[in-house]
Amino acid sequence: MTILTSKTVKARKPHHCYGCAREMPAGTTMQVCSGFDEGHAFRDYWCPVCDEYCKLHITCNDDEISYGDVRNGSRREWEELRQKMEGGE
Numbered sequence: 001m002t003i004l005t006s007k008t009v010k011a012r013k014p015h016h017c018y019g020c021a022r023e024m025p026a027g028t029t030m031q032v033c034s035g036f037d038e039g040h041a042f043r044d045y046w047c048p049v050c051d052e053y054c055k056l057h058i059t060c061n062d063d064e065i066s067y068g069d070v071r072n073g074s075r076r077e078w079e080e081l082r083q084k085m086e087g088g089e
């Protein structure tokens with residue numbers, strides 16, 4: 001996988017987060033990464049919770065992350081971080 005760009009954007013329309021598969025509404029600040037993987041171009045949007053979770057828990061040596069894996073793979077830790085960052089239940 002080759003990442004060409006990674007930047008923080010304010011989404012102009014709803015996007016699904018690659019890490020947790022939740023639909024995030026327009027206006028959400030998200031991390032967007034684009035590049036190539038096995039010859040295929042990609043552009044993935046990451047919500048603030050998944051972006052922070054990856055910074056805290058994922059290393060470059062970890063296996064590749066599939067769509068929704070961040071929340072599904074570490075549900076308890078991810079949910080604790082989500083509640084801390086977003087509040088609510």
